[in-house]
Amino acid sequence: MTDRDPALTLPLGPDALVIRRRYETAVLANDFLIGLWFTLGSLAFLSPTYESAGAWIFVMASVQYLVRPSIRLASNIHLQRLRRRQAPSAERS
Secondary structure: OOOOOHHHOOOOOHHHHHHHHHHHHHHHHHHHHHHHHHHHHHHHOOOHHHHHHHHHHHHHHHHHOOHHHHHHHHHHHHHHHHHHHHHHHHHHO
């Protein structure tokens, strides 16, 4: 079982781990904000006076759902660029 497929092995250096943690923190903060917006929107719907505001808060939270895949895409692009920069130096070793 020591045979490993080289295509599945990803060398992660300290830079990649730091980058990954930063993007993961951004995703968590985004998810927290989405939960906050939906909670506020739900509370606004309890009063007829604030229904319109609640609807706009729901729209804002729904649009913020697009932020998560954008953060993930940015993370993947960032890590891919890092791997490309590290690949030539790894080949020389």
